[in-house]
Amino acid sequence: MPMTEQEIFTSFGGLVEEFTGMSAGDVAPGADLTEDLDVDSLAMVEIITAAQEKFGVDIPDKELKHLKTVQDVVSYVQRAQRSIVSA
Amino acid sequence: MTGLGAVTPLGADVDGTWAALLAGRSGVSRLTESWADELPVRIAARVDLDFSTMIPVRQLRRMDRSQQLALIAARQAWRDAGAPDVAPDRLGVSIATGVGGMSSMLDAHDRLKEGGWQKLSPYTIPMLMPNGAAAWVGIELGARAGLHTAVSACASSAEAIGYGLQLIRSGRADVVVAGGAEAAILPLGIGGFAVMRALSLRNDEPERASRPFDKGRDGFVMGEGAGMLVLESASHAAKRGADVHAIAAGVGYSADAYHLAQPRPDGVGSALAIQRALADAQVNPEQVVHVNAHATSTQVGDAAEALAIRQAFGPTTGDLIVSATKSMTGHLLGASGAVESIAAIRALCERLAPPTINLENADDAVTETGLRIFGEPCALSGGGRGRLPAVAISNSFGFGGHNVTLAFMTA
Numbered sequence: 001m002p003m004t005e006q007e008i009f010t011s012f013g014g015l016v017e018e019f020t021g022m023s024a025g026d027v028a029p030g031a032d033l034t035e036d037l038d039v040d041s042l043a044m045v046e047i048i049t050a051a052q053e054k055f056g057v058d059i060p061d062k063e064l065k066h067l068k069t070v071q072d073v074v075s076y077v078q079r080a081q082r083s084i085v086s087a
Numbered sequence: 088m089t090g091l092g093a094v095t096p097l098g099a100d101v102d103g104t105w106a107a108l109l110a111g112r113s114g115v116s117r118l119t120e121s122w123a124d125e126l127p128v129r130i131a132a133r134v135d136l137d138f139s140t141m142i143p144v145r146q147l148r149r150m151d152r153s154q155q156l157a158l159i160a161a162r163q164a165w166r167d168a169g170a171p172d173v174a175p176d177r178l179g180v181s182i183a184t185g186v187g188g189m190s191s192m193l194d195a196h197d198r199l200k201e202g203g204w205q206k207l208s209p210y211t212i213p214m215l216m217p218n219g220a221a222a223w224v225g226i227e228l229g230a231r232a233g234l235h236t237a238v239s240a241c242a243s244s245a246e247a248i249g250y251g252l253q254l255i256r257s258g259r260a261d262v263v264v265a266g267g268a269e270a271a272i273l274p275l276g277i278g279g280f281a282v283m284r285a286l287s288l289r290n291d292e293p294e295r296a297s298r299p300f301d302k303g304r305d306g307f308v309m310g311e312g313a314g315m316l317v318l319e320s321a322s323h324a325a326k327r328g329a330d331v332h333a334i335a336a337g338v339g340y341s342a343d344a345y346h347l348a349q350p351r352p353d354g355v356g357s358a359l360a361i362q363r364a365l366a367d368a369q370v371n372p373e374q375v376v377h378v379n380a381h382a383t384s385t386q387v388g389d390a391a392e393a394l395a396i397r398q399a400f401g402p403t404t405g406d407l408i409v410s411a412t413k414s415m416t417g418h419l420l421g422a423s424g425a426v427e428s429i430a431a432i433r434a435l436c437e438r439l440a441p442p443t444i445n446l447e448n449a450d451d452a453v454t455e456t457g458l459r460i461f462g463e464p465c466a467l468s469g470g471g472r473g474r475l476p477a478v479a480i481s482n483s484f485g486f487g488g489h490n491v492t493l494a495f496m497t498a
Contacts, residue, residue: 045209
């Protein structure tokens, strides 16, 4: 059962908080992972690895350059979950 | 030296460690983990401290335990020095370890075997690299003069302090954070030393297991921890009116060129390091009032060191008070030189040598050298018959044949 956009957003905010120390309440959809949330390339690997496990989707390395903001990740996860269900 | 920091099996800081040393308390205890049941050695000297109150959890899991210990001790030393206002380009770091992130390497290997490379943390390499501890400290303090990591087994942190001293003398830095950290109380660490027959098997008497210079010694006890010093040029310290604990007066290096894991039984290599440290510090043997010995509690090592001290000091050997603080801390491997330097500096400052515990029957080979070693704290004399500054030295020797002696002088 795919999660709603809000569910993914809340859950992903928790991951960002866990790996960056940034309060989940401060993680806005439009927040830039690098500029606003101080996610460096290694922390990005940590967060994406955890997100893959949490949401049950694959996020290939080649997609990472397109995932600039929190909303980018949320939208990608939502699409990926739906494609799994419809497959 | 304007700052000291330590996290040891005896205390969470320098004051706690020093008080326990003077009280003659052992930091050795039984290992309670199930893995220890399979090993011949089931004792060690652990640091019992919750790091999560000092470092955020998200950062802790990106750091090896040795790096965590290093950062905590370095912060203490930095605070003790009054957080010197120094230009980043003039602040250096020289922090050593004997084995690096052994725990992290083993954990990562388990993950690799179980889940493949994708399951590795992206911090795997930074956690296992031996210079990781230096890097964490250097980044936190913004040190840009240079970042260095000596690796010379159990002489590592003594060598790091020596290098720190040279960084300042050479003019490359005004302030250097120097020391070492180690955390290898693991099945591989214990098993590896046990199979060399280097560790004490006195499992039923943990507190009596580390007994340097005693006839009944049967090997060292593995310890963990970190020791850090803030070294500062005399002019920089004077300009800011800093309190100076002691002067890092000299360093002496030598190598045995004898055996990978045994010292020369005649002590010639270690004696050379002591002599070179005194020459480098431009002090007379008569000025030396105290020796913090490497003395790990092994048969060959302790006897060889007693001979080395005798060779270096000759007839003045009887004027020295020798302390073997590993009798209480256990052997902190690559961190031992830094922690023992701190003990030697405190001894010099307070004119009080810490005791050597468990010395019930001194080895004949030690007694014959005329070393004076006591089971109680012992007052130190003024040195040089009161005319010249008193000096304390700290010896550190490492597998491979590394010998390093540091000389500290009253400020």
